[in-house]
Amino acid sequence: MQYMVFIAHSMIYLSTAVVLISGVLMMGRDISIFGIFSIPSLVTDVQFLSLFSVIHNVACMCLGLLLLLHVAAVIKHQLCGHAVLKRMFA
Template sequence: MKNLMPWLVFFVHTMMYVSVVIVLISGVFMMDRPIIFFNVVTFPQPLSSVDMTGLFGRIHTPACGVLAALITLHVVAVIKHQLSGQSIIKRMFS
């Protein structure tokens, strides 16, 4: 089991990064109007095809769910380690 844990940690972290990328990319490509960034910069709508924006919208929603689940798992793991006496947070910042 101890040999499995480093691989599992690496896998979950990698999946979090992949999920963030998928959420960001699909979020931009699903836009059906220009993207206004803090009322300062406006980007044109990346795709004009309704079918393509719909496809990215269908990818975006479950990707957000997966990302939320992975973040929840990550927070639960940090709390578990903190409660068991392994100071993960201290190790992160040292």
């Protein structure tokens, strides 16, 4: 069971990293950070921009499903009498 938890959390972390990295790489223009400074576009080739956009969309869907699964697991454990939320906030 602990191995499954480790795998699930690792997949959430990996999906989050892929979403963030592909989100930056799919931008075809400079990225403004709160108007303070900007990061120039790292990729200019239209085919690569399209590829990173597809990767970003798939990773977002996977992350959403993983988070839904995570919330469902927390609810299931709470209903079974395991104080998961109490341990999380303690």
